[in-house]
Amino acid sequence: MNKLLVILFATLLAAPGARANTTPLLVAAASDLVYCIDELAAAFRKEAPGADVKISTGASGNFFAQIRNGAPFHVFLSADMLYPTQLAKLGAADGATLRPYAIGRxxxxxxxxxxxxxxxxxxxxxxxxxxxxxxxxxxxxxxxxxxxxxxxxxxxxxxxxxxxxxxxxxxxxxxxxxxxxxxxxxxxxxxxxxxxxxxxxxxxISDAGVAPIEQGAIVTSAGSTQPLAARFVRFLGSPAARAILERNGFGLPAVND
Incomplete structure (x- = not known):
């Protein structure tokens, strides 16, 4: 009987942590990532077993407006650096987490x-x-x-x-x-x-005389309480993620440790 109570107590203590670990990571990803974002998410799950990654794809400007207005995305993968930079200035994202992850053509x-x-x-x-x-x-x-x-x-x-x-x-x-x-x-x-x-x-198309399409990832304000958010952004700079991006036609920014 005592042994049963101990097991039950241990299960109750473990339950909140188990639920926290399965809280979905909500990622808003630019449409140019539509053909490789699932592969990136799968590679991230290998590094964070049990991670539940939910992906939405769309226009970066639309996601910018949604996040600015309180949409609960944890990570924003923009097709430029401008939108995530503006979110940081508005207090809707953590500027310290902003990093370039790809260069488009x-x-x-x-x-x-x-x-x-x-x-x-x-x-x-x-x-x-x-x-x-x-x-x-x-x-x-x-x-x-x-x-x-x-x-x-x-x-x-x-x-x-x-x-x-x-x-x-x-x-x-x-x-x-x-x-x-x-x-x-x-x-x-x-x-x-x-x-x-x-x-x-x-x-x-030649990119001479036009600004490079440097793409930026950032943790949003909503993502500040989701531990996997910052981890996912850092993951984009990993050899595994960079290989996926390069294979799918993206240029790569300099490695940022």
Whole structure:
């Protein structure tokens, strides 16, 4: 009888800790990560057995607004450094945890055999190009990068009437895949991902004269009470995470110890 009471008491003491360890880690991830974020989460679980990681993907600007307004995400993986930096300034994230985790590139992509994307952005002057897909420059950093490249090459005004604006870079890619746009300016990571390998043809757009797409991770204010949040952000700098990101078409920032 006494032995049974001891076991029951030990079980009750262990229960709160067990529940805490299974509290989901809520991660808001930029859409350019959609093809590799599950692999990153799986690799993190190997380092943190039992971790319950819940992923949401979408436009960085939308997540910025949601987190600023109290959305309970613990980690924000933005497609730029601007949004997480602003969250830190607003007190909605911990600036001490901000770190770059990837560097993005943009490509001109098509699934239409009529178009030779090796011509680069000048191809967009072709009158046969009726629709061009990009992410929303107001909320999606890759859309902002596409606009910057078009402005650099003095094409922005000419192509505006033909633009199809995706809420995020993943939706912009869908427009091309479904034939709703003949060409798209999307992320290299999208076309290099295992699920998209061999689909269509792409041409890397020069980043000369435009700001690099440096992507930042940060622990939000809500994540300050979730121990796995800071651990996940640090994990993104690990050899395992960097290998996954590089394999999926991302450049890598300098190692930050």
């Amino acid at each position: 943009i490509v001109l992509w098509t699934t239409d055999p009529r178009f030779d994307v090796s011509q680069g952005l000048p191809l967009l002057r072709d009158p046969r190009v009726a629709r061009i897909a990009i992410g929303n420059p107001d909320t999606a950093p890759y859309g902002r990068a596409a606009k910057a490249a078009l402005e650099r090459d003095k094409l922005w005004q000419a192509v505006q009437p033909r633009l199809v604006i995706g809420e995020n870079i993943a939706q912009a890619a869908q427009f091309v895949q479904t034939g709703n746009a003949q060409l798209g300016i999307i992320s290299l990571a999208t076309v290099r991902s295992p699920r998209m390998a061999g689909v269509g043809r792409h041409h890397l």
